[in-house]
Amino acid sequence: MPFRTEFDHTLLFESVLAGAVFVTVGGLLAFALLRYRAAGRASASQETEHPRLEAGFAAALLVIALGIVFATRGAMAADNRVPSNIGVTVRVTGYQWCWRFDYSGTPVTVTASCLTGHYPTLVVPSSEPVRIETTSQDVIHSFWIPAFRFKMDAFPRHVSSFVITAPHPGVWLGHCAEFCGEDHAFMAFHFKAVPAAAFRSWLTAREAGAFGASG
Amino acid sequence: MTTEAAGRERWVCPDSALRTGGWLTTSDHKRIAIMTMVTALVLFFGMGALALVMRAQLAQPDLHIVSASVYNQLFTIHGSGMIYLVLTPFAMAFGMYLVPLQIGAPAIAAPRIAMLGFWLYLLGAVAILTGFAVLGGAASSGWTAYVPLSDSVYSPGHGEALWIFGTFCAATGMICMAATILWTAIFKRGPTMTMLRLPIFTWSMIATVLMVLGAFPSLLAALTLLSIGRMDPSVFTQNVWNVGYQHLFWFYGHPVVYVMFFPFVGAVAEVLSTFAGRPFAGYKPTVLSLLAFAALSMSVWGHHMFTTGQASDGYYQLTSTLLTVPAGIEYFGMLATLIGARLRFPVPMLFALAFIPQFLIGGLTGIMVSTPALDYHFQDSYFVVAHFHYTLIGGSLFGFFAGFYFWFPKVTGAMLREGLGKLHFWLLVVGTNVTFGPMFASGILGMPRRVATYYGVPGLGTLNLISSIGAAILGMSMIAFAFNVYVSLAFRRPSGPDPWSGHTLEWATSSPPPPLNFTPEWPFVRVTSFTPLLDRRLRAARAEQAKIQAVP
Amino acid sequence: MMERISGPDVVAAWGIANGALLAILIGYGENVFAVALYASSATLIEVIALVTWWVMRRHPAWAARSPAPTRTRASALAAAVVALIGVGLVWDRWMALPALYPLAALLADRDGPLRRLWRVA
Numbered sequence: 001m002p003f004r005t006e007f008d009h010t011l012l013f014e015s016v017l018a019g020a021v022f023v024t025v026g027g028l029l030a031f032a033l034l035r036y037r038a039a040g041r042a043s044a045s046q047e048t049e050h051p052r053l054e055a056g057f058a059a060a061l062l063v064i065a066l067g068i069v070f071a072t073r074g075a076m077a078a079d080n081r082v083p084s085n086i087g088v089t090v091r092v093t094g095y096q097w098c099w100r101f102d103y104s105g106t107p108v109t110v111t112a113s114c115l116t117g118h119y120p121t122l123v124v125p126s127s128e129p130v131r132i133e134t135t136s137q138d139v140i141h142s143f144w145i146p147a148f149r150f151k152m153d154a155f156p157r158h159v160s161s162f163v164i165t166a167p168h169p170g171v172w173l174g175h176c177a178e179f180c181g182e183d184h185a186f187m188a189f190h191f192k193a194v195p196a197a198a199f200r201s202w203l204t205a206r207e208a209g210a211f212g213a214s215g
Numbered sequence: 216m217t218t219e220a221a222g223r224e225r226w227v228c229p230d231s232a233l234r235t236g237g238w239l240t241t242s243d244h245k246r247i248a249i250m251t252m253v254t255a256l257v258l259f260f261g262m263g264a265l266a267l268v269m270r271a272q273l274a275q276p277d278l279h280i281v282s283a284s285v286y287n288q289l290f291t292i293h294g295s296g297m298i299y300l301v302l303t304p305f306a307m308a309f310g311m312y313l314v315p316l317q318i319g320a321p322a323i324a325a326p327r328i329a330m331l332g333f334w335l336y337l338l339g340a341v342a343i344l345t346g347f348a349v350l351g352g353a354a355s356s357g358w359t360a361y362v363p364l365s366d367s368v369y370s371p372g373h374g375e376a377l378w379i380f381g382t383f384c385a386a387t388g389m390i391c392m393a394a395t396i397l398w399t400a401i402f403k404r405g406p407t408m409t410m411l412r413l414p415i416f417t418w419s420m421i422a423t424v425l426m427v428l429g430a431f432p433s434l435l436a437a438l439t440l441l442s443i444g445r446m447d448p449s450v451f452t453q454n455v456w457n458v459g460y461q462h463l464f465w466f467y468g469h470p471v472v473y474v475m476f477f478p479f480v481g482a483v484a485e486v487l488s489t490f491a492g493r494p495f496a497g498y499k500p501t502v503l504s505l506l507a508f509a510a511l512s513m514s515v516w517g518h519h520m521f522t523t524g525q526a527s528d529g530y531y532q533l534t535s536t537l538l539t540v541p542a543g544i545e546y547f548g549m550l551a552t553l554i555g556a557r558l559r560f561p562v563p564m565l566f567a568l569a570f571i572p573q574f575l576i577g578g579l580t581g582i583m584v585s586t587p588a589l590d591y592h593f594q595d596s597y598f599v600v601a602h603f604h605y606t607l608i609g610g611s612l613f614g615f616f617a618g619f620y621f622w623f624p625k626v627t628g629a630m631l632r633e634g635l636g637k638l639h640f641w642l643l644v645v646g647t648n649v650t651f652g653p654m655f656a657s658g659i660l661g662m663p664r665r666v667a668t669y670y671g672v673p674g675l676g677t678l679n680l681i682s683s684i685g686a687a688i689l690g691m692s693m694i695a696f697a698f699n700v701y702v703s704l705a706f707r708r709p710s711g712p713d714p715w716s717g718h719t720l721e722w723a724t725s726s727p728p729p730p731l732n733f734t735p736e737w738p739f740v741r742v743t744s745f746t747p748l749l750d751r752r753l754r755a756a757r758a759e760q761a762k763i764q765a766v767p
Numbered sequence: 768m769m770e771r772i773s774g775p776d777v778v779a780a781w782g783i784a785n786g787a788l789l790a791i792l793i794g795y796g797e798n799v800f801a802v803a804l805y806a807s808s809a810t811l812i813e814v815i816a817l818v819t820w821w822v823m824r825r826h827p828a829w830a831a832r833s834p835a836p837t838r839t840r841a842s843a844l845a846a847a848v849v850a851l852i853g854v855g856l857v858w859d860r861w862m863a864l865p866a867l868y869p870l871a872a873l874l875a876d877r878d879g880p881l882r883r884l885w886r887v888a
Contacts, residue, residue: 022575029553029572048498065540072532073529096369149592151591151592153523158458162524177663179664179665240838324830331839334845335846338850466804506781509781510788534791
């Protein structure tokens with residue numbers, strides 16, 4: 001759920017680490033290239049084995065690798081944690097080539113026609129955990145909201161779910177991330193968060209509309 | 216001396232003029248390797264041209280140089296081609312040519328199987344490319360061909376069927392070649408060539424072919440599942456087979472990344488140590504780390520499936536991150552070889568040196584994409600495209616060119632031009648970073664991969680334009696390379712048997728080597744370590760020294 | 768001891784390393800499909816190790832024999848059979864029928880594997 005903060009912290013941590021490694025290797029490489037050119041040297045050292053140093057280095061690498069796994073495990077757990085106060089559940093169905101959003105427990109369904117440039121809008125209450133269930137009607141799609149730094153694949157005949165909380169009202173662009181055929185490039189959607197009260201009245205109005213349409 | 220002579224009789228065929236057949240029915244591992252290499256090089260240029268069309272389409276938002284349907288064929292065939300038909304065959308061609316020479320064997324084991332491997336590879340290439348000529352076009356469901364998208368309901372047409380058949384043949388061909396290389400390394404080593412005197416390149420090939428034998432059958436199983444599903448689409452109405460296909464595919468699909476990488480790490484190690492004038496530092500740790508690397512790489516496939524929500528993310532993150540240990544040991548070896556060396560800088564050395572920082576970018580971003588909390592965003596975005604192009608170009612291709620420039624004189628007897636080589640090198644360095652560097656940013660901004668066009672997000676247009684300009688530079692670098700090969704073969708500058716003061720046995724024989732590699736005229740050298748020729752030079756230098764001291 | 772290590776030892780050790788990683792995978796509770804896949808691969812590697820180990824012990828001279836066959840016409844014929852079967856698989860079954868010609872040639876080939884087996888027997 002706190003995808004973006006977890007992503008930012010993890011990326012910062014790993015970028016600093018990667019940067020340090022890159023600078024170290026680059027520095028050693030530059031040192032060797034400047035210091036050990038053939039022009040200034042009669043012969044090369046023939047020494048090849050440094051068993052102690054190598055063993056210590058391998059142990060240090062192991063500690064670093066396990067450290068990365070340990071340090072980022074919390075982020076993965078936080079992303080997958082399910083809070084108890086979920087109010088709204090939306091079933092997201094991908095199909096070639098657009099999306100359908102079904103609000104559980106209501107007859108409300110939202111869809112549009114992506115290929116004509118009309119992207120469907122997934123409306124959710126802001127500051128409230130919302131469960132998103134992804135599935136597909138045909139091939140595999142993937143529900144991705146880049147601004148939230150999270151995606152979940154949508155498999156046919158299988159439902160995956162995750163919980164997302166919009167921090168504040170706003171509209172974000174989402175996109176299908178799994179290649180799904182000819183018009184994959186046009187399979188976008190809007191993710192719109194509105195204040196809780198506004199969401200309830202929107203849902204009620206749509207519900208009435210849905211009943212009106214069916215009745 | 217007598218044991219050496221007696222040993223030689225055992226493995227050098229007395230009839231050194233023995234025929235090895237014409238090119239098309241040859242049993243000579245060198246010719247099989249050359250045919251594989253030439254085929255793969257031709258395809259390499261073709262697949263690169265496809266990428267240039269893709270980069271033209273993506274240079275700006277909302278361009279329609281080709282239709283979405285054609286674009287999808289282009290990226291499918293570019294990816295499939297580069298992986299199944301170019302880089303894996305490059306790897307096998309290197310091994311096929313060099314392993315028998317490096318271990319002092321006169322021939323490859325089971326040459327008919329090796330040659331069958333070449334034919335199947337060629338057949339696979341023809342089949343996959345024939346897709347462009349049939350109604351409906353070539354396969355267009357990505358090099359991964361995920362189901363159910365690639366089944367007969369969503370991908371009707373012969374292009375997809377040809378792709379399945381072609382990929383099956385090409386992969387089987389690679390298994391054939393890998394098996395003969397492993398058998399050769401195990402059983403056909405020269406008499407003083409123990410396992411722990413094998414050159415680093417040969418060890419990297421052993422690790423490579425073990426991965427081929429352990430992982431490629433899984434691709435055959437995936438393709439078989441896909442074929443069954445195309446005959447009976449109801450198979451893929453079950454989630455277990457949809458996810459199962461991904462397991463089968465990635466169980467092959469991750470190790471193949473290392474199959475396309477290890478031989479070139481081996482090549483880089485040979486080039487670095489040769490032009491450092493000393494044996495590669497830390498032989499045993501490097502050999503162990505290559506094997507550990509290969510074993511770990513078999514266990515990481517699930518990191519391609521984090522976003523399916525149907526894999527054990529924790530395990531795959533653990534094994535993927537542990538890859539830093541063997542990779543770090545190899546980097547240690549490379550840097551330790553350079554420090555204290557006497558460095559020369561011909562073109563192969565430039566590629567080998569550039570490999571170190573270029574691949575490092577691919578490797579370090581690899582840790583990022585194997586961290587689930589980051590991969591939930593990066594998966595299927597341009598960040599991943601940038602990452603794997605840094606591994607496959609920054610790593611594999613730089614290593615490949617290091618090896619290509621290094622062994623070209625051995626294979627042809629002619630030197631490649633230094634000036635054109637340097638032009639090729641610098642254009643490749645600039646092109647790689649200008650093309651793929653911005654893609655990290657495109658991915659973070661939210662550009663999905665495999666899109667025929669894009670729109671909406673500010674900044675994407677500029678980043679993509681830079682990438683497309685970089686691709687043009689990459690294209691120019693390849694033209695410089697092709698021109699270099701042409702000029703060097705048309706106007707030959709003879710190389711002699713050992714132009715670089717090499718360390719390993721292939722430099723003891725003529726360039727190009729005789730049909731059975733070692734003859735009484737070009738004898739095998741006694742092997743005392745993994746750098747027999749360097750040892751011989753040092754022995755000679757010591758003898759010289761002793762002679763000078765003996766004369767007062 | 769390290770100095771006396773043989774090729775089959777390396778293959779076997781590599782398979783065992785995979786087995787160890789597989790054991791950890793099982794510990795993580797991964798699904799049966801993935802476990803079975805990895806187990807079959809590790810088993811395949813051990814089978815290769817056993818075969819090469821057995822050959823090394825029983826038939827070292829045969830394994831190292833050189834030169835091997837001097838011509839590889841049989842390979843081209845076998846590939847032609849595969850190509851025609853492929854045409855049949857992709858388009859229509861009957862189109863694979865011409866595969867019988869290269870197949871017959873392969874069986875009759877003087878340097879072919881079948882004739883060699885026949886001669887040995």
